[in-house]
Amino acid sequence: MRYGHNHNVQEPNPQRRKLKTKPLLVLIGILFVCNVFWFIGWLIPDKSKQPDEEVASVAGEPITRVEWMTAMEKEVGREVLLDLVNNKVMETAAKKYGIEVTDEEVDLELALITSVDGRTHSGLDTEQTRQQIRSTLILEKVLSNDVVIDDDAVQSFYDKNESLYNILTAYRTSVIITPTKSEAEQALDELSKGSGFDGLAKELSTDLASGSLGGDIGYINADTQSIDSAIYQAASELKEGKTSDVVSLQDGTYAIVRVNEVIEGRRFSFDEVKEHIKRELAIEQLPQSVNPEAFWKEFDAKWFYGK
Structure with missing residues (x-):
């Protein structure tokens, strides 16, 4: 969830503020990639299948499994691999900076998402949805790690928007x-x-x-x-x-x-959502937008497509 309120915060250390992007865009990107993974997983044959197996034909001319999979790799292979690398980079960054995501945090975000834009998760099973939320939380925590939000600003936001946390x-x-x-x-x-x-x-x-x-x-x-x-x-x-x-x-x-x-619907108390609000308000304060590739050099990330 994104909020349009501004609050005064202390400027974060610029040396550690290495990755700044819009979490909603990342969420959409992860959603796309999860759907691609599902589709490719459905397409990939088991090991008993032969690469020259005929999967279709036109006017008697066969289309083989290897032709099919090669076309799939050309179509979405680069994007899928890019997101695999970026997700791994983010997990590595989380370990370096001591970022943890609990099941309770995922439960909260899932409840909040269902009240606002739950239909964006169609096509993902429950485990994929939770993994998507976890990945987004890691990214947001890395992004907001050094942004300081005043406790009074967090309480004020909750008081003015308490209805947001009454989940149907x-x-x-x-x-x-x-x-x-x-x-x-x-x-x-x-x-x-x-x-x-x-x-x-x-x-x-x-x-x-x-x-x-x-x-x-x-x-x-x-x-x-x-x-x-x-x-x-x-x-x-x-x-x-x-x-x-x-x-x-x-x-x-x-x-x-x-x-x-x-x-099941429930009302979340201030104590249950204060860290969520603090993180969301911190994200609002980040002026720069830098994609996850900003961490590639730091974690020696390399891939098939070169630079």
Whole structure:
């Protein structure tokens, strides 16, 4: 979460303030890379597969597995490797500067994210989402390590924005959208016979954005405006791991709703969020924007693509 308030702070030591970037951009970047990892992981064959195996053909001309994977490497290989190196560099920086991230901190950030932009995590499973949050926290802590925020400023921000920390219950939700009720009922029947929800969403859902992610639309709550209210209503009545009956939507289509995870709503006290607020206010004070490659030389990072 980003805040638009300014507070007076002591100027950090310029020799240690080596990496300054916008955490939201990093969050988006990590999200992209996690999705790429998932996609490539889905594509990579097991060791029993032969590199000259035919994966497709056009007019009788084969396309082999090695051609396929070579094209994938050319398309996204550089970006994926860049993020792998940067993530490793950040982990190394965290060790050097004594940065630690606890499970409780990840839980807090996850709860706060679900109340604001939980749908940005669609396509990632729970463990990937938590790892993404951990990586972002490491980066933010390195960035704000030497920025001093007055305790009174932290208390003042909490007092003025206490409602931000009253978190609604959120549901990690997947959907299958169909144009007719009969198609939705058919999908329900296939689910009852053991078909996987992810696979059916990819095959049947007319909502291509969520369908390509196995139906995942991320975390939704009572304030989520970007979905049909009937989807939230159905999700709020389900237990974790359960699937709804056919749900009628306002645009005339139909949905099947599945809840993958429930994060119970709660109100966070000042003591629970003061370090979070202090870090966020510190990040606001950083004027420069330098990408993670700023640490490469310090930690002797090298890669396939050279300089």
